[in-house]
Amino acid sequence: MYTEKVMDHFEHPRNVGEIENPSGMGTVGNAKCGDIMRIYLDIDENQIIRDVKFKTFGCGAAVATSSMATELVKGKSVQEAMKVTNQAVMEALDGLPPVKVHCSLLAEEAIHAALWDYAQKNGIEIEGLEQPKSDISEHDEDEEY
Amino acid sequence: MKKIIYLDNAATTRTRPEVAEAMLPYFTEFYGNPSSVYDFSTPAKKAVQEAREIIAGSIGAQAREIYFTGCGTEADNWALKATADAYREKGNHIITSKIEHHAILHTCEYLEKHGFEVTYLDVDENGVVKLEQLKKMIRPTTILISIMFANNEIGTIQPIREIGEIAREHDILFHTDAVQAYGHLPIDVDALHIDMMSASGHKINGPKGVGFLYIRTGVKIRSFMHGGAQERKRRAGTENVPGIVGFGKAAQLAMPAMEERARCEGELRDYLMDRIMEEIPYTRINGDRTNRLPNNANFAFQFIEGESLLIMLDSKGICGSSGSACTSGSLDPSHVLLAIGLPHEIAHGSLRLTLSEENTKEEMDFVVDSIKEIVQGLRNMSPLYEDFMKKQER
Numbered sequence: 001m002y003t004e005k006v007m008d009h010f011e012h013p014r015n016v017g018e019i020e021n022p023s024g025m026g027t028v029g030n031a032k033c034g035d036i037m038r039i040y041l042d043i044d045e046n047q048i049i050r051d052v053k054f055k056t057f058g059c060g061a062a063v064a065t066s067s068m069a070t071e072l073v074k075g076k077s078v079q080e081a082m083k084v085t086n087q088a089v090m091e092a093l094d095g096l097p098p099v100k101v102h103c104s105l106l107a108e109e110a111i112h113a114a115l116w117d118y119a120q121k122n123g124i125e126i127e128g129l130e131q132p133k134s135d136i137s138e139h140d141e142d143e144e145y
Numbered sequence: 146m147k148k149i150i151y152l153d154n155a156a157t158t159r160t161r162p163e164v165a166e167a168m169l170p171y172f173t174e175f176y177g178n179p180s181s182v183y184d185f186s187t188p189a190k191k192a193v194q195e196a197r198e199i200i201a202g203s204i205g206a207q208a209r210e211i212y213f214t215g216c217g218t219e220a221d222n223w224a225l226k227a228t229a230d231a232y233r234e235k236g237n238h239i240i241t242s243k244i245e246h247h248a249i250l251h252t253c254e255y256l257e258k259h260g261f262e263v264t265y266l267d268v269d270e271n272g273v274v275k276l277e278q279l280k281k282m283i284r285p286t287t288i289l290i291s292i293m294f295a296n297n298e299i300g301t302i303q304p305i306r307e308i309g310e311i312a313r314e315h316d317i318l319f320h321t322d323a324v325q326a327y328g329h330l331p332i333d334v335d336a337l338h339i340d341m342m343s344a345s346g347h348k349i350n351g352p353k354g355v356g357f358l359y360i361r362t363g364v365k366i367r368s369f370m371h372g373g374a375q376e377r378k379r380r381a382g383t384e385n386v387p388g389i390v391g392f393g394k395a396a397q398l399a400m401p402a403m404e405e406r407a408r409c410e411g412e413l414r415d416y417l418m419d420r421i422m423e424e425i426p427y428t429r430i431n432g433d434r435t436n437r438l439p440n441n442a443n444f445a446f447q448f449i450e451g452e453s454l455l456i457m458l459d460s461k462g463i464c465g466s467s468g469s470a471c472t473s474g475s476l477d478p479s480h481v482l483l484a485i486g487l488p489h490e491i492a493h494g495s496l497r498l499t500l501s502e503e504n505t506k507e508e509m510d511f512v513v514d515s516i517k518e519i520v521q522g523l524r525n526m527s528p529l530y531e532d533f534m535k536k537q538e539r
Contacts, residue, residue, distance in 0.1 A: 057448065
Protein backbone atom coordinates (compact mmCIF):
# COMPACT_ATOMS: atom_id res chain seq x y z
CA MET A 1 0.00 0.00 0.00
CA TYR A 2 2.88 2.41 0.76
CA THR A 3 5.98 3.17 -1.33
CA GLU A 4 9.39 2.02 -0.14
CA LYS A 5 10.29 5.58 0.82
CA VAL A 6 7.15 5.95 2.93
CA MET A 7 7.90 2.66 4.66
CA ASP A 8 11.50 3.71 5.24
CA HIS A 9 10.49 7.01 6.82
CA PHE A 10 7.77 5.28 8.84
CA GLU A 11 9.96 2.52 10.18
CA HIS A 12 13.01 4.73 10.64
CA PRO A 13 11.62 8.21 11.17
CA ARG A 14 14.17 11.03 11.11
CA ASN A 15 14.22 13.86 13.66
CA VAL A 16 11.79 12.43 16.19
CA GLY A 17 11.84 14.23 19.49
CA GLU A 18 11.56 17.57 21.19
CA ILE A 19 13.65 20.73 21.31
CA GLU A 20 13.90 22.51 24.63
CA ASN A 21 13.12 26.21 24.37
CA PRO A 22 12.41 26.00 20.64
CA SER A 23 12.47 29.07 18.41
CA GLY A 24 9.06 27.99 17.21
CA MET A 25 6.62 25.17 17.86
CA GLY A 26 3.39 24.27 16.12
CA THR A 27 0.80 21.55 16.63
CA VAL A 28 -1.88 20.80 14.05
CA GLY A 29 -4.56 18.19 13.44
CA ASN A 30 -6.79 16.67 16.03
CA ALA A 31 -7.06 13.40 17.85
CA LYS A 32 -10.67 12.98 16.81
CA CYS A 33 -9.78 12.31 13.19
CA GLY A 34 -6.66 10.46 14.15
CA ASP A 35 -3.74 12.72 13.22
CA ILE A 36 -1.76 15.19 15.30
CA MET A 37 1.59 16.62 14.26
CA ARG A 38 3.90 18.76 16.35
CA ILE A 39 6.98 20.44 14.93
CA TYR A 40 9.78 22.06 16.92
CA LEU A 41 12.17 24.48 15.18
CA ASP A 42 15.55 25.78 16.28
CA ILE A 43 16.29 28.84 14.12
CA ASP A 44 19.52 30.85 14.30
CA GLU A 45 20.00 34.62 14.01
CA ASN A 46 20.38 34.34 10.22
CA GLN A 47 16.95 32.73 10.00
CA ILE A 48 18.45 29.35 9.17
CA ILE A 49 16.70 26.29 10.58
CA ARG A 50 19.50 24.70 12.59
CA ASP A 51 17.47 21.86 13.94
CA VAL A 52 13.98 20.46 13.67
CA LYS A 53 12.17 17.75 15.62
CA PHE A 54 8.73 16.29 15.41
CA LYS A 55 6.20 14.20 17.26
CA THR A 56 3.23 12.64 15.50
CA PHE A 57 0.16 10.70 16.52
CA GLY A 58 -1.18 9.09 13.39
CA CYS A 59 -0.98 6.47 10.70
CA GLY A 60 2.06 5.32 8.74
CA ALA A 61 1.63 8.09 6.19
CA ALA A 62 1.34 10.76 8.89
CA VAL A 63 4.60 9.65 10.50
CA ALA A 64 6.41 9.38 7.16
CA THR A 65 5.27 12.82 5.95
CA SER A 66 6.34 14.39 9.25
CA SER A 67 9.74 12.73 8.96
CA MET A 68 10.19 13.78 5.33
CA ALA A 69 9.00 17.32 6.00
CA THR A 70 11.58 17.75 8.75
CA GLU A 71 14.29 16.47 6.43
CA LEU A 72 13.24 18.95 3.76
CA VAL A 73 13.38 22.01 6.02
CA LYS A 74 16.48 21.14 8.01
CA GLY A 75 19.37 23.50 7.23
CA LYS A 76 17.16 25.68 5.07
CA SER A 77 16.33 29.33 5.52
CA VAL A 78 12.91 30.30 6.76
CA GLN A 79 12.03 31.52 3.27
CA GLU A 80 13.09 28.22 1.73
CA ALA A 81 11.11 26.31 4.33
CA MET A 82 8.02 28.17 3.15
CA LYS A 83 8.45 26.43 -0.19
CA VAL A 84 8.13 22.97 1.35
CA THR A 85 4.58 22.31 0.27
CA ASN A 86 2.51 19.20 0.71
CA GLN A 87 3.20 18.48 -2.96
CA ALA A 88 6.95 18.60 -2.32
CA VAL A 89 6.64 16.27 0.66
CA MET A 90 4.54 13.82 -1.33
CA GLU A 91 6.91 13.84 -4.27
CA ALA A 92 9.88 13.25 -2.01
CA LEU A 93 8.07 10.17 -0.70
CA ASP A 94 7.29 8.89 -4.22
CA GLY A 95 3.60 9.48 -3.63
CA LEU A 96 0.89 8.56 -1.15
CA PRO A 97 -2.32 6.56 -1.52
CA PRO A 98 -5.20 8.97 -2.36
CA VAL A 99 -6.87 8.56 1.06
CA LYS A 100 -3.63 9.64 2.72
CA VAL A 101 -3.07 12.89 0.85
CA HIS A 102 -4.50 14.87 3.76
CA CYS A 103 -1.54 13.68 5.87
CA SER A 104 0.83 15.62 3.65
CA LEU A 105 -1.33 18.73 4.07
CA LEU A 106 -0.94 18.34 7.79
CA ALA A 107 2.87 18.28 7.51
CA GLU A 108 2.88 21.57 5.58
CA GLU A 109 0.50 23.08 8.14
CA ALA A 110 2.63 21.91 11.05
CA ILE A 111 5.70 23.63 9.63
CA HIS A 112 3.73 26.80 8.97
CA ALA A 113 2.34 26.72 12.51
CA ALA A 114 5.84 26.41 13.96
CA LEU A 115 7.13 29.24 11.71
CA TRP A 116 4.19 31.41 12.75
CA ASP A 117 5.07 30.82 16.39
CA TYR A 118 8.68 31.80 15.64
CA ALA A 119 7.57 34.93 13.78
CA GLN A 120 5.26 35.94 16.62
CA LYS A 121 7.93 35.46 19.25
CA ASN A 122 10.42 37.57 17.31
CA GLY A 123 8.03 40.17 16.00
CA ILE A 124 8.90 39.50 12.36
CA GLU A 125 6.89 38.86 9.27
CA ILE A 126 7.53 35.94 6.97
CA GLU A 127 6.45 36.51 3.40
CA GLY A 128 3.51 34.35 2.42
CA LEU A 129 2.90 33.04 5.93
CA GLU A 130 -0.58 33.37 7.34
CA GLN A 131 -1.79 32.69 10.82
CA PRO A 132 -2.69 29.04 11.21
CA LYS A 133 -6.43 28.60 11.64
CA SER A 134 -5.94 27.21 15.12
CA ASP A 135 -3.16 25.53 16.94
CA ILE A 136 -5.00 22.23 17.09
CA SER A 137 -7.18 22.67 14.09
CA GLU A 138 -10.63 21.25 13.61
CA HIS A 139 -11.07 22.62 10.14
CA ASP A 140 -10.05 19.70 7.97
CA GLU A 141 -12.22 17.26 9.81
CA ASP A 142 -15.02 17.21 7.28
CA GLU A 143 -12.79 17.67 4.29
CA GLU A 144 -13.53 15.37 1.40
CA TYR A 145 -10.52 13.84 -0.20
CA MET B 146 8.66 -16.45 3.18
CA LYS B 147 8.95 -15.12 6.71
CA LYS B 148 7.06 -16.82 9.49
CA ILE B 149 3.54 -15.51 9.77
CA ILE B 150 1.62 -15.35 13.01
CA TYR B 151 -1.94 -15.16 11.83
CA LEU B 152 -4.22 -13.46 14.32
CA ASP B 153 -7.02 -12.28 12.08
CA ASN B 154 -9.37 -15.25 12.13
CA ALA B 155 -12.40 -12.99 12.42
CA ALA B 156 -11.49 -11.70 8.95
CA THR B 157 -11.05 -15.13 7.49
CA THR B 158 -9.63 -18.53 8.40
CA ARG B 159 -7.36 -21.05 6.78
CA THR B 160 -9.31 -23.54 4.70
CA ARG B 161 -8.65 -26.90 6.30
CA PRO B 162 -6.74 -29.30 4.05
CA GLU B 163 -9.51 -31.91 4.60
CA VAL B 164 -12.03 -29.34 3.38
CA ALA B 165 -10.04 -28.49 0.26
CA GLU B 166 -9.60 -32.18 -0.42
CA ALA B 167 -13.32 -32.85 -0.08
CA MET B 168 -14.03 -30.08 -2.58
CA LEU B 169 -11.59 -31.08 -5.31
CA PRO B 170 -13.57 -33.92 -6.94
CA TYR B 171 -16.46 -31.53 -7.50
CA PHE B 172 -14.32 -29.42 -9.80
CA THR B 173 -12.78 -32.06 -11.99
CA GLU B 174 -14.81 -35.26 -11.63
CA PHE B 175 -18.37 -34.63 -10.49
CA TYR B 176 -18.79 -31.36 -12.27
CA GLY B 177 -22.36 -31.98 -13.41
CA ASN B 178 -25.00 -29.35 -12.79
CA PRO B 179 -27.21 -30.50 -9.88
CA SER B 180 -30.28 -29.37 -11.84
CA SER B 181 -29.57 -31.71 -14.77
CA VAL B 182 -31.58 -34.85 -15.33
CA TYR B 183 -28.91 -37.39 -16.24
CA ASP B 184 -27.20 -39.70 -13.80
CA PHE B 185 -23.86 -37.99 -14.20
CA SER B 186 -25.11 -35.04 -12.16
CA THR B 187 -26.34 -37.22 -9.31
CA PRO B 188 -23.12 -37.05 -7.21
CA ALA B 189 -23.23 -33.25 -7.32
CA LYS B 190 -26.90 -33.21 -6.36
CA LYS B 191 -26.30 -35.66 -3.54
CA ALA B 192 -23.28 -33.78 -2.23
CA VAL B 193 -25.25 -30.54 -2.01
CA GLN B 194 -28.04 -32.33 -0.17
CA GLU B 195 -25.60 -33.94 2.24
CA ALA B 196 -23.98 -30.59 3.03
CA ARG B 197 -27.42 -29.11 3.59
CA GLU B 198 -28.29 -31.88 6.03
CA ILE B 199 -25.02 -31.53 7.95
CA ILE B 200 -25.53 -27.79 8.31
CA ALA B 201 -29.20 -28.10 9.22
CA GLY B 202 -28.30 -30.67 11.87
CA SER B 203 -25.66 -28.36 13.30
CA ILE B 204 -28.25 -25.72 14.29
CA GLY B 205 -31.26 -27.92 15.00
CA ALA B 206 -32.98 -27.01 11.74
CA GLN B 207 -34.45 -29.02 8.89
CA ALA B 208 -32.56 -29.38 5.63
CA ARG B 209 -35.30 -27.58 3.71
CA GLU B 210 -34.76 -24.50 5.88
CA ILE B 211 -31.13 -24.01 4.78
CA TYR B 212 -30.58 -21.84 1.69
CA PHE B 213 -27.05 -21.55 0.35
CA THR B 214 -25.86 -18.10 -0.67
CA GLY B 215 -22.67 -16.57 -2.04
CA CYS B 216 -21.58 -15.17 1.33
CA GLY B 217 -22.72 -13.98 4.73
CA THR B 218 -23.34 -10.51 3.36
CA GLU B 219 -25.77 -11.89 0.78
CA ALA B 220 -27.62 -13.78 3.51
CA ASP B 221 -27.92 -10.56 5.55
CA ASN B 222 -29.11 -8.56 2.55
CA TRP B 223 -31.61 -11.22 1.67
CA ALA B 224 -33.02 -11.56 5.17
CA LEU B 225 -33.57 -7.83 5.53
CA LYS B 226 -34.68 -6.78 2.08
CA ALA B 227 -36.92 -9.76 1.41
CA THR B 228 -38.56 -9.55 4.84
CA ALA B 229 -39.15 -5.85 4.31
CA ASP B 230 -40.73 -6.65 0.99
CA ALA B 231 -42.86 -9.57 2.15
CA TYR B 232 -44.14 -7.98 5.36
CA ARG B 233 -44.64 -4.47 4.06
CA GLU B 234 -48.37 -4.66 4.58
CA LYS B 235 -47.91 -5.50 8.24
CA GLY B 236 -45.56 -2.61 8.87
CA ASN B 237 -42.45 -0.70 7.96
CA HIS B 238 -40.40 -0.73 11.15
CA ILE B 239 -37.18 -2.67 11.76
CA ILE B 240 -35.12 -2.84 14.94
CA THR B 241 -31.40 -3.52 14.87
CA SER B 242 -28.37 -2.40 16.87
CA LYS B 243 -25.65 0.20 16.47
CA ILE B 244 -22.90 -2.40 16.43
CA GLU B 245 -24.05 -4.58 13.54
CA HIS B 246 -21.79 -5.44 10.64
CA HIS B 247 -22.04 -3.09 7.66
CA ALA B 248 -23.85 -5.84 5.77
CA ILE B 249 -26.77 -5.11 8.10
CA LEU B 250 -26.26 -1.39 8.73
CA HIS B 251 -25.87 -0.37 5.11
CA THR B 252 -28.81 -2.57 4.11
CA CYS B 253 -30.89 -0.82 6.78
CA GLU B 254 -29.80 2.56 5.44
CA TYR B 255 -30.89 1.42 1.99
CA LEU B 256 -34.28 0.37 3.37
CA GLU B 257 -34.65 3.72 5.12
CA LYS B 258 -34.37 5.36 1.72
CA HIS B 259 -37.21 3.15 0.58
CA GLY B 260 -39.79 4.05 3.17
CA PHE B 261 -38.76 1.88 6.10
CA GLU B 262 -38.05 3.13 9.58
CA VAL B 263 -35.15 1.64 11.45
CA THR B 264 -34.37 1.85 15.17
CA TYR B 265 -30.71 1.32 16.04
CA LEU B 266 -30.47 0.08 19.61
CA ASP B 267 -27.75 1.32 21.93
CA VAL B 268 -25.37 -1.05 23.62
CA ASP B 269 -23.79 -0.87 27.06
CA GLU B 270 -20.08 -0.28 27.65
CA ASN B 271 -19.37 -3.94 26.91
CA GLY B 272 -21.33 -3.95 23.70
CA VAL B 273 -24.46 -5.74 24.91
CA VAL B 274 -27.84 -4.69 23.51
CA LYS B 275 -30.17 -3.19 26.11
CA LEU B 276 -33.22 -5.45 26.37
CA GLU B 277 -35.36 -2.86 28.13
CA GLN B 278 -34.77 -0.44 25.31
CA LEU B 279 -35.61 -3.17 22.79
CA LYS B 280 -38.99 -3.77 24.47
CA LYS B 281 -39.76 -0.05 24.51
CA MET B 282 -38.93 0.39 20.84
CA ILE B 283 -41.35 -2.23 19.60
CA ARG B 284 -44.25 -0.72 17.67
CA PRO B 285 -47.35 -2.30 16.14
CA THR B 286 -45.60 -1.79 12.80
CA THR B 287 -42.39 -3.59 13.78
CA ILE B 288 -41.84 -6.47 11.36
CA LEU B 289 -38.28 -7.53 12.11
CA ILE B 290 -35.64 -7.54 14.83
CA SER B 291 -32.14 -8.19 13.55
CA ILE B 292 -29.39 -8.49 16.16
CA MET B 293 -26.03 -10.11 15.58
CA PHE B 294 -25.14 -13.24 17.54
CA ALA B 295 -21.62 -12.10 18.38
CA ASN B 296 -19.80 -8.96 17.37
CA ASN B 297 -17.03 -9.19 14.80
CA GLU B 298 -14.85 -6.50 16.37
CA ILE B 299 -15.13 -6.85 20.11
CA GLY B 300 -16.50 -10.40 20.24
CA THR B 301 -19.38 -9.59 22.62
CA ILE B 302 -22.08 -12.26 22.63
CA GLN B 303 -25.65 -10.96 22.64
CA PRO B 304 -28.50 -12.31 24.81
CA ILE B 305 -29.96 -14.08 21.78
CA ARG B 306 -32.44 -16.27 23.65
CA GLU B 307 -33.93 -13.28 25.48
CA ILE B 308 -34.17 -11.29 22.26
CA GLY B 309 -35.77 -14.28 20.56
CA GLU B 310 -38.33 -14.56 23.34
CA ILE B 311 -39.20 -10.87 23.13
CA ALA B 312 -39.62 -11.16 19.37
CA ARG B 313 -41.78 -14.27 19.74
CA GLU B 314 -44.02 -12.64 22.38
CA HIS B 315 -44.68 -9.74 20.05
CA ASP B 316 -45.05 -11.89 16.95
CA ILE B 317 -42.10 -10.21 15.26
CA LEU B 318 -39.57 -12.03 13.08
CA PHE B 319 -36.11 -12.42 14.55
CA HIS B 320 -33.02 -12.56 12.35
CA THR B 321 -29.50 -12.96 13.67
CA ASP B 322 -26.25 -12.42 11.81
CA ALA B 323 -24.28 -15.37 13.16
CA VAL B 324 -21.33 -15.05 10.79
CA GLN B 325 -18.87 -14.80 13.71
CA ALA B 326 -20.69 -17.25 15.96
CA TYR B 327 -21.65 -20.18 13.76
CA GLY B 328 -19.25 -23.06 14.33
CA HIS B 329 -17.73 -21.26 17.32
CA LEU B 330 -20.70 -21.20 19.72
CA PRO B 331 -23.51 -23.73 20.14
CA ILE B 332 -26.65 -22.61 18.33
CA ASP B 333 -30.10 -24.19 18.38
CA VAL B 334 -32.57 -22.17 16.36
CA ASP B 335 -35.61 -23.55 18.21
CA ALA B 336 -34.27 -23.05 21.71
CA LEU B 337 -33.16 -19.52 20.83
CA HIS B 338 -36.33 -18.63 18.87
CA ILE B 339 -34.37 -17.67 15.78
CA ASP B 340 -36.45 -17.25 12.62
CA MET B 341 -33.61 -16.43 10.25
CA MET B 342 -29.87 -16.74 10.59
CA SER B 343 -26.90 -15.82 8.38
CA ALA B 344 -23.58 -17.65 8.36
CA SER B 345 -20.47 -17.87 6.24
CA GLY B 346 -18.17 -20.71 5.22
CA HIS B 347 -14.77 -19.06 5.40
CA LYS B 348 -15.07 -18.11 9.07
CA ILE B 349 -15.06 -21.77 10.10
CA ASN B 350 -12.14 -23.06 8.05
CA GLY B 351 -14.36 -23.55 5.03
CA PRO B 352 -14.02 -21.94 1.61
CA LYS B 353 -14.76 -18.33 0.68
CA GLY B 354 -17.70 -17.66 -1.62
CA VAL B 355 -20.35 -19.59 0.24
CA GLY B 356 -22.76 -18.79 3.05
CA PHE B 357 -26.26 -19.73 4.06
CA LEU B 358 -29.45 -18.21 5.28
CA TYR B 359 -31.58 -20.30 7.60
CA ILE B 360 -35.26 -19.48 7.10
CA ARG B 361 -37.74 -21.08 9.47
CA THR B 362 -40.59 -22.90 7.76
CA GLY B 363 -43.58 -20.57 7.60
CA VAL B 364 -41.61 -17.36 7.25
CA LYS B 365 -42.92 -15.61 4.16
CA ILE B 366 -39.70 -14.62 2.53
CA ARG B 367 -39.43 -14.00 -1.18
CA SER B 368 -36.65 -14.89 -3.50
CA PHE B 369 -33.77 -12.51 -3.69
CA MET B 370 -32.14 -13.83 -6.84
CA HIS B 371 -34.57 -14.46 -9.66
CA GLY B 372 -33.90 -17.10 -12.30
CA GLY B 373 -33.84 -20.88 -12.09
CA ALA B 374 -35.53 -23.10 -9.56
CA GLN B 375 -32.50 -23.73 -7.36
CA GLU B 376 -32.78 -23.57 -3.55
CA ARG B 377 -36.52 -24.25 -3.64
CA LYS B 378 -36.98 -21.38 -6.09
CA ARG B 379 -35.79 -18.89 -3.53
CA ARG B 380 -32.22 -18.35 -4.57
CA ALA B 381 -31.69 -18.80 -8.27
CA GLY B 382 -28.29 -19.51 -9.74
CA THR B 383 -26.34 -22.73 -10.28
CA GLU B 384 -25.19 -24.04 -6.93
CA ASN B 385 -21.57 -23.47 -5.96
CA VAL B 386 -21.18 -27.23 -5.55
CA PRO B 387 -17.52 -27.37 -4.44
CA GLY B 388 -18.09 -24.43 -2.08
CA ILE B 389 -21.19 -26.00 -0.56
CA VAL B 390 -19.40 -29.33 -0.17
CA GLY B 391 -16.51 -27.53 1.52
CA PHE B 392 -18.85 -25.62 3.81
CA GLY B 393 -20.55 -28.88 4.80
CA LYS B 394 -17.21 -30.51 5.49
CA ALA B 395 -16.01 -27.56 7.53
CA ALA B 396 -19.21 -27.65 9.61
CA GLN B 397 -18.88 -31.38 10.09
CA LEU B 398 -15.35 -30.92 11.43
CA ALA B 399 -16.12 -27.83 13.50
CA MET B 400 -19.17 -29.03 15.41
CA PRO B 401 -17.77 -31.92 17.47
CA ALA B 402 -14.54 -29.99 18.08
CA MET B 403 -16.24 -26.76 19.15
CA GLU B 404 -16.00 -27.15 22.91
CA GLU B 405 -12.39 -28.26 22.95
CA ARG B 406 -11.43 -25.60 20.48
CA ALA B 407 -13.15 -22.87 22.50
CA ARG B 408 -11.32 -24.01 25.62
CA CYS B 409 -7.99 -24.08 23.81
CA GLU B 410 -8.41 -20.69 22.13
CA GLY B 411 -9.91 -19.16 25.25
CA GLU B 412 -6.96 -20.15 27.42
CA LEU B 413 -4.48 -18.77 24.93
CA ARG B 414 -6.53 -15.59 24.47
CA ASP B 415 -6.76 -15.04 28.23
CA TYR B 416 -3.01 -15.49 28.51
CA LEU B 417 -2.52 -12.89 25.78
CA MET B 418 -4.96 -10.45 27.40
CA ASP B 419 -3.50 -10.91 30.88
CA ARG B 420 0.07 -10.32 29.73
CA ILE B 421 -0.85 -7.25 27.72
CA MET B 422 -2.89 -5.73 30.52
CA GLU B 423 -0.16 -6.40 33.06
CA GLU B 424 2.74 -5.22 30.97
CA ILE B 425 1.46 -2.31 28.89
CA PRO B 426 0.11 0.69 30.82
CA TYR B 427 -2.72 2.92 29.55
CA THR B 428 -4.39 0.02 27.80
CA ARG B 429 -7.97 -1.19 27.94
CA ILE B 430 -9.84 -4.26 26.81
CA ASN B 431 -12.77 -3.50 24.54
CA GLY B 432 -15.85 -5.66 24.97
CA ASP B 433 -16.91 -7.90 27.80
CA ARG B 434 -14.04 -9.58 29.59
CA THR B 435 -15.73 -13.00 29.67
CA ASN B 436 -18.95 -12.87 27.66
CA ARG B 437 -17.14 -12.85 24.32
CA LEU B 438 -16.10 -15.10 21.47
CA PRO B 439 -13.38 -17.39 22.83
CA ASN B 440 -10.83 -16.38 20.21
CA ASN B 441 -11.38 -12.62 20.26
CA ALA B 442 -9.16 -10.05 21.96
CA ASN B 443 -9.57 -6.34 21.37
CA PHE B 444 -7.41 -3.67 22.96
CA ALA B 445 -7.16 0.09 22.90
CA PHE B 446 -3.69 1.50 23.45
CA GLN B 447 -3.88 5.13 24.46
CA PHE B 448 -1.84 7.82 22.67
CA ILE B 449 -1.14 5.77 19.54
CA GLU B 450 -2.89 5.16 16.25
CA GLY B 451 -3.93 1.69 15.12
CA GLU B 452 -2.72 1.67 11.54
CA SER B 453 0.84 2.49 12.58
CA LEU B 454 0.69 -0.38 15.02
CA LEU B 455 -0.63 -2.77 12.37
CA ILE B 456 2.09 -1.89 9.89
CA MET B 457 4.78 -2.34 12.53
CA LEU B 458 3.27 -5.69 13.51
CA ASP B 459 3.15 -6.70 9.86
CA SER B 460 6.87 -6.10 9.56
CA LYS B 461 7.28 -8.72 12.28
CA GLY B 462 4.97 -11.11 10.45
CA ILE B 463 2.01 -10.57 12.79
CA CYS B 464 -1.41 -10.18 11.15
CA GLY B 465 -4.06 -8.27 13.10
CA SER B 466 -6.68 -5.61 12.46
CA SER B 467 -7.74 -2.25 13.86
CA GLY B 468 -10.83 -0.09 14.15
CA SER B 469 -8.83 3.05 13.45
CA ALA B 470 -10.15 5.44 10.83
CA CYS B 471 -7.03 5.02 8.75
CA THR B 472 -7.77 1.36 8.20
CA SER B 473 -11.32 2.01 7.07
CA GLY B 474 -10.57 4.77 4.58
CA SER B 475 -12.82 7.19 6.44
CA LEU B 476 -12.10 9.79 9.07
CA ASP B 477 -14.15 8.05 11.72
CA PRO B 478 -12.97 5.13 13.77
CA SER B 479 -15.05 1.98 14.14
CA HIS B 480 -18.76 2.50 14.77
CA VAL B 481 -18.64 -0.38 17.25
CA LEU B 482 -15.96 1.24 19.40
CA LEU B 483 -17.81 4.56 19.33
CA ALA B 484 -21.06 2.78 20.29
CA ILE B 485 -19.48 1.30 23.42
CA GLY B 486 -18.56 4.85 24.41
CA LEU B 487 -14.89 5.10 23.49
CA PRO B 488 -13.68 8.62 22.69
CA HIS B 489 -12.41 8.99 19.12
CA GLU B 490 -8.76 9.29 20.04
CA ILE B 491 -8.85 6.05 22.02
CA ALA B 492 -10.85 4.20 19.37
CA HIS B 493 -8.10 5.10 16.87
CA GLY B 494 -5.63 3.10 18.95
CA SER B 495 -7.50 -0.18 18.82
CA LEU B 496 -6.10 -3.57 17.92
CA ARG B 497 -8.12 -6.72 17.29
CA LEU B 498 -6.41 -10.09 17.50
CA THR B 499 -8.48 -13.18 16.72
CA LEU B 500 -6.86 -16.53 17.38
CA SER B 501 -7.20 -20.01 16.00
CA GLU B 502 -6.46 -23.37 17.52
CA GLU B 503 -3.25 -23.39 15.51
CA ASN B 504 -1.70 -20.57 17.55
CA THR B 505 0.75 -21.38 20.32
CA LYS B 506 1.82 -19.89 23.63
CA GLU B 507 5.26 -19.14 22.16
CA GLU B 508 3.56 -17.12 19.45
CA MET B 509 1.59 -15.19 22.08
CA ASP B 510 4.82 -14.39 23.91
CA PHE B 511 6.41 -13.11 20.73
CA VAL B 512 3.27 -11.08 19.95
CA VAL B 513 3.13 -9.49 23.42
CA ASP B 514 6.85 -8.67 23.34
CA SER B 515 6.46 -7.14 19.89
CA ILE B 516 3.40 -5.09 20.84
CA LYS B 517 5.15 -3.83 23.96
CA GLU B 518 8.13 -2.63 21.99
CA ILE B 519 6.06 -1.10 19.17
CA VAL B 520 3.56 0.64 21.45
CA GLN B 521 6.40 2.20 23.45
CA GLY B 522 8.13 3.31 20.26
CA LEU B 523 4.95 4.90 18.90
CA ARG B 524 4.20 6.53 22.23
CA ASN B 525 7.67 8.06 22.30
CA MET B 526 6.76 9.59 18.96
CA SER B 527 3.30 10.75 20.06
CA PRO B 528 2.55 14.36 21.00
CA LEU B 529 -0.45 13.09 23.00
CA TYR B 530 1.82 10.95 25.13
CA GLU B 531 4.25 13.84 25.53
CA ASP B 532 1.46 16.11 26.78
CA PHE B 533 0.12 13.39 29.07
CA MET B 534 3.52 12.70 30.62
CA LYS B 535 4.17 16.41 31.15
CA LYS B 536 0.83 16.70 32.95
CA GLN B 537 1.74 13.71 35.12
CA GLU B 538 5.02 15.33 36.10
CA ARG B 539 3.28 18.44 37.33
